[in-house]
Amino acid sequence: MIRIALVGCGTMGETHAHAYTSLEDAKVVAVCDIRSHHAEALASLLGCEAFTSYEEMKKKADYDVLDICLPTYLHSRYAIDAMKSGKHVFCEKPIALTLEDANRMVETAEENKVTFSVGHVLRFFPQYQTAADQIKAGRIGTPALLRTTRNQAFPGWSWENWYQDLEKSGGPEVDLAIHDYDWLLCNFGPVTRVYAKNLGPKHPEQMHTLAILRFASGAMAHVEASWALPKGIEFRTTFELVGTDGQLCYDSTRDCPLKTQLGSDEEVSLFYDNPLSEEMNPYRAELAAFLHAVVHKTEPVVTAAEAIAALHIALAAKESARSGKVVRL
Ligand SMILES: NC(=O)c1ccc[n+]([C@@H]2O[C@H](COP(=O)([O-])OP(=O)(O)OC[C@H]3O[C@@H](n4cnc5c(N)ncnc54)[C@H](O)[C@@H]3O)[C@@H](O)[C@H]2O)c1
Structure with missing residues (x-):
């Protein structure tokens, strides 16, 4: 069972949360949003723990994948941090706001040998x-x-x-x-x-x-x-x-x-x-x-280079x- 943490429980966080409810072999174990009622609403839908701080979620929850549904200017910061901790990262589109940030995300994924993809849905x-x-x-x-x-x-x-x-x-x-x-x-x-x-x-x-x-x-x-x-x-x-x-x-x-x-x-x-x-x-x-x-250690459908x-x-x-x-x- 692959364990997922979701950060950002706004519009897209909610969309992803609903999608996870019908995915077998995947369990969202933690959700995080600085607005507690948003985090709690998705935690109750998914039957998992709610956090209002990413740092606290990182310390307390055990997960393999970080799903990032944060505002775009925060994508690179959280993706890079998660990859450095060995987490696979799925990030909403656009990958980042600048090519420099996007390239750093790709380099960090490669250095840490984690799977990284972007939501070009x-x-x-x-x-x-x-x-x-x-x-x-x-x-x-x-x-x-x-x-x-x-x-x-x-x-x-x-x-x-x-x-x-x-x-x-x-x-x-x-x-x-x-x-x-x-x-x-x-x-x-x-x-x-x-x-x-x-x-x-x-x-x-x-x-x-x-x-x-x-x-x-x-x-x-x-x-x-x-x-x-x-x-x-x-x-x-x-x-x-x-x-x-x-x-x-x-x-x-x-x-x-x-x-x-x-x-x-x-x-x-x-x-x-x-x-x-x-x-x-x-x-x-x-x-x-x-x-x-x-799970199969294959290239994602949407590669970071394409993003x-x-x-x-x-x-x-x-x-x-x-x-x-x-x-x-
Ligand atoms: N794929 C698509 O079709 C699609 C559609 C809309 C938006 N998006 C993308 O999804 C991303 C999110 O957009 P949205 O419309 O859901 O935004 P939103 O404002 O609805 O949600 C963002 C959430 O992040 C939370 N947040 C902000 N800073 C945080 C932090 N430091 N830690 C934890 N939570 C924090 C906010 O409280 C908010 O609930 C954007 O990058 C956007 O471009 C994709």
Whole structure:
């Protein structure tokens, strides 16, 4: 039985905690959050101990894996500390805010011979997986034009509103578009040039990024990601992948088996339920794949090098938007 400690019991901590409840051969033995009620809520769900201090959890709990669901600016500090104590680390995306921090995380994982992966969860969404399989099988011929969108209202749910501070979240390029950068790199190969525009940070709750990527293959992508939707508007992701022989299209607002929308002043009044199968839960699938890599000592599906490559594109997009120039990689 693999033993897990979870640090950060906010939005993603809760998502991971629910995913662990249906994973066999994995037991969350401790959870930690500086907000005690958040830690206690997940401890009661998982039947484990709650801590409000990581240091105390490290001293008192016995675990093999640290799952990090902390705000992004804390990822490298906690990941490196855990790896130095010989723990395997699963860290929410993005890996870190800078390439320096990300490289130090990878070096520390290698030095301590621990498994390390990052939550680039699109790899585990059934729709994105099926599209990837069809691309690999040559169904749309040679990919030429790729268009992705990932648009939502500003993530106002966070602890101390840390998303609004770009020094802590990296903004929509590093926090949001990075999902698509990872998936595009994984399926269409390396990128040679990035040109981008953005809205913000002068418009703190309307941040938006639009990047044009040129791939070494000659393909081109438009990647749009937004925190600019008005509060209460539905989160939506899409892709259109055009090749020489056909295209693949997806729209997240069209594939939900059960959608509940309640009249409410609350930020979130829209709930999705998927009564089909827990196996299809991408967060469960990514954690199961990571634990499989730990147990079998194999390379994780999302490697640290891939997480760094996605961060590289996100930072290039920010730099291009700042300078107004094309960034060559
Ligand atoms: N994969 C995805 O789809 C996805 C979606 C949203 C967010 N994320 C990523 O997940 C990470 C967490 O985001 P979130 O939306 O859950 O944030 P959040 O603000 O909802 O949760 C963060 C939690 O960390 C706790 N915390 C802060 N400092 C701490 C410390 N020193 N020790 C212990 N607990 C501490 C806070 O109290 C809070 O409960 C971010 O890196 C974000 O980019 C990923």
